[in-house]
Structure formats: C-alpha cells, structure tokens
Amino acid sequence: MAEWTTDSNACFNISLVRAQEDQKALAEEESYVFNPAFTYPIFGEDEKIYGYNGLTIDMRLASGSLRQYLSIKWDQKLKADTVDDVEKTLSECIPPDEEAFKAHVEEDATAFKPMGEKMYTYTRRSPASQGKGKGVSSALELDSESEDTLVFEVYHATWDTPGFREYHRRMQLFILLYIEAGSYIQEDEEAWEFVVLYEKRKRRDGSGLSTYHFIGYSSLYNFYYYPEKTRLRLSQFVILPPYQRHGHGSELYKAIYQYVLSQPRFGELTVEDPAEAFEDLRDKNDLKMLLGHEQFMKEGFGEDSVSHGGGRVGRPGKALGNKGKGKMGPPVDKGWAEKWRVKMKIAGRQFSRLVEMLIQMRLDPLDVRGLRAYRLQVKERLYRFNFEVLAQLEKEERLEKLEETFQSVREDYTRILGLVR
Numbered sequence: 001m002a003e004w005t006t007d008s009n010a011c012f013n014i015s016l017v018r019a020q021e022d023q024k025a026l027a028e029e030e031s032y033v034f035n036p037a038f039t040y041p042i043f044g045e046d047e048k049i050y051g052y053n054g055l056t057i058d059m060r061l062a063s064g065s066l067r068q069y070l071s072i073k074w075d076q077k078l079k080a081d082t083v084d085d086v087e088k089t090l091s092e093c094i095p096p097d098e099e100a101f102k103a104h105v106e107e108d109a110t111a112f113k114p115m116g117e118k119m120y121t122y123t124r125r126s127p128a129s130q131g132k133g134k135g136v137s138s139a140l141e142l143d144s145e146s147e148d149t150l151v152f153e154v155y156h157a158t159w160d161t162p163g164f165r166e167y168h169r170r171m172q173l174f175i176l177l178y179i180e181a182g183s184y185i186q187e188d189e190e191a192w193e194f195v196v197l198y199e200k201r202k203r204r205d206g207s208g209l210s211t212y213h214f215i216g217y218s219s220l221y222n223f224y225y226y227p228e229k230t231r232l233r234l235s236q237f238v239i240l241p242p243y244q245r246h247g248h249g250s251e252l253y254k255a256i257y258q259y260v261l262s263q264p265r266f267g268e269l270t271v272e273d274p275a276e277a278f279e280d281l282r283d284k285n286d287l288k289m290l291l292g293h294e295q296f297m298k299e300g301f302g303e304d305s306v307s308h309g310g311g312r313v314g315r316p317g318k319a320l321g322n323k324g325k326g327k328m329g330p331p332v333d334k335g336w337a338e339k340w341r342v343k344m345k346i347a348g349r350q351f352s353r354l355v356e357m358l359i360q361m362r363l364d365p366l367d368v369r370g371l372r373a374y375r376l377q378v379k380e381r382l383y384r385f386n387f388e389v390l391a392q393l394e395k396e397e398r399l400e401k402l403e404e405t406f407q408s409v410r411e412d413y414t415r416i417l418g419l420v421r
C-alpha cells in the first residue's frame, strides 16, 4: 500500500517563473521553487494521495501576474475506483488558465504592473552584491538606481481596483497552502482591503524596463470602532517561502501600521488569530517602534529614546536610576499609557504586553518595590484577561495558577526581548 501512497506536500512543487531574460539575471543562490506547508484543505487531513507511483505535481506561476500552469505526472497509476483523481481535485482549487503559460510569462515581464496604489517602498542589497558589505537597507542608504540594489514596493488595493478581483483569486491559494486553518474570504464583503508586496527588478539590458515579482500579501478587514472610527483587523498575512526570514514580513507589517497611523479614520490595528511566528514578528516590530519613539521613551523612562541596536537596552536598573521614575513606573501610569495607546493605535492587550516588556527590560533586580509593583501590574491584567476561568477556582489555587501564568509570561518576555537586542 505504502508505495501507492504519496505525501501530498512533498510531491507538490511550486515555482515562480520569470521571463527568460530575467531568469538568466538571477544569482545562483536564488531559487523560487518550494513546497506547500499544508495541503490538507485540498487532499484531506492525512495529506496523502492514493493510487500513484512516482507522482509529481508541478505548479508554475508567472512571478508577477501569478497566472498558473499545472502539470501532473506519474510513473504508474493503479487501475481502481479508489484512486484519487488529482487533476479533478486540483481544478476545484486552482482556476483553470486556458492560454499558454510560457507566453504569459514573457508577456508578464513587459505588461504586468501591480494593481492599486503604491503605499510603501524599501530597498535591499541584491544577493549578487551581498558579499560586498552588510546586506540591509534603507531607501536613503542605497541608491535605487544602482545595480546592487533591489527595490520592493507595497501596493494597496480593494475589490474596486481594476483587475484585482481576478488577481486575488489566484493569490488566495497561498492562504490554503501556508496558513494553518486558513480559508478563502467572501468576495461579496465590501469591508476587505489588501496590501500586496512585490520585488521590482530593473533589467540590466539597458532597456530601462522594470519587472514586478509577487512576494506576499495581507488581507485587512474594516470593523466599526466606537464611536466614530474604524478598527482595521489584519486577517491573513503570507510571505512566500523563498522570501521568508529576510525581513520582508516585517516591512509589509510596517507598511500596514504606517497606513493605519496615517489615516484618521482608523482607531486601531488588531490581528486575527495570529500564528506564533507572526506574533513574534509583530512583537519585535512593535517593540522596535516604541524603543525608537523619542517622546514615548522620554516620558516613560524619564530619559531619551533608546537605540534598539545599542548598548543601553536591557541593562537592568539603568533607566530607573538617578533620574527618577518616568510614567512607565512600575506600576505604569494607566492614564498615560492609555493616552499613548490611543495615539499609537495599538490594540489594548498588545499595548499592555509591550509596556510590560519595556518595563521588564529595565527592571532592576535589586529594586524589590519595583519588582513587586511590576508583578502586581502583570497579574492584574492576567486576572482580568482570564477572569472566567480563574473566578471558578478556590483562592489558593487561583493564586497559584496566576503565579504560574505570570512566570511563563515573564519567560516569554525574556525570549521576545532577546529578539530586539
């Protein structure tokens, strides 16, 4: 039986294909072939396909327009009614594309332009130039015309953006393949908006032509936020595997956050059911943002902002020393914190966590009163957050449970603070 059963993640190859000219210009280490993380929404809970020997599913996507081509091959197929019909199953999830794929790819290079409005740009050194210096990046440090520089652009779109609805139908497949328990969204719901991240690469043939290549996207949902604002909920967020762990997710998140800050209609940004890796990404970026915010840090700790790459971060006792306590306490001045939370448009629980982490970062292990105030502050929040469960316990058990939760929260904060050092 085993030889007729295939792992549906392992046999499924996805490739992002560029026009020949652009493919040739890629550095050796640049590979855009990868596998899905999940195929259970397509092939069922076990992620197994029955009835084939040597099965491969080859899904190619034009790197910009994401037009698809599907090729399914096998060495042997059982002649039995129980054999899975791979072609039929896939065509239910992948919209069929009648035109020739190769022609699309070549056409893409000159014709494909991102839909919507450009809202954010950043740069990185190209892989080919990485050896020449450190590989990061701000638009100011690097010259976007230079061959060593790659430019990345984020576009904002809605259902009304011409061509976007069809485009979304193609890119949403990545939600099924990479987000656990991810599902397709309703196209008839007006409240959605989207941000899509592309790499923009300049051709080196002197044509002056730039080509665009899809990296990832996020879908955002608008909720009513009492009394007269909108809460933007980040609902789906995906960066394709070849681009992961290069800071692109962080840039896309920053683009969304800056968008929320810049639009008066938004009251706050929330995140729907974040995966653990995304929670870390969010914490890391939020912490860096707060640490770099001069006024917030000054009021909070009674001193100037702190460079997150620099030496002062995390040195216990430093901030609360001679200059006296700032509004961050501990315990934090709640009115002050709420004023900043509203201003920064960060959701309540997340902002409390961030403040707690910042306090922990600066706690003097010898400051007994400070430690106690901090512990009570965190426990009070945890108690409120877990009230329904905790209220059912006897007092002693409740205190024990709260202490246990506090300790694990502290440990996790230590781990997260390690990410920004």
Ligand SMILES: CC(=O)SCCNC(=O)CCNC(=O)[C@H](O)C(C)(C)COP(=O)(O)OP(=O)(O)OC[C@H]1O[C@@H](n2cnc3c(N)ncnc32)[C@H](O)[C@@H]1OP(=O)(O)O
Residues within 6 Å of the ligand: 178, 179, 180, 234, 235, 236, 237, 238, 239, 240, 243, 244, 245, 246, 247, 248, 249, 250, 251, 271, 272, 273, 274, 275, 276, 277, 278, 280, 281, 282, 284, 419
């Ligand atoms: C609301 C939601 O949609 S939750 C679902 C999120 N999406 C998914 O899980 C789909 C598959 N995964 C992805 O799309 C991506 O891996 C993401 C979005 C989770 C991260 O995107 P990336 O571009 O890789 O993130 P980026 O490089 O900016 O990482 C920033 C930090 O986040 C944390 N992080 C990112 N990915 C991971 C991971 N897989 N495991 C642990 N930590 C991670 C790290 O602290 C990282 O910093 P480091 O690389 O210096 O250690």
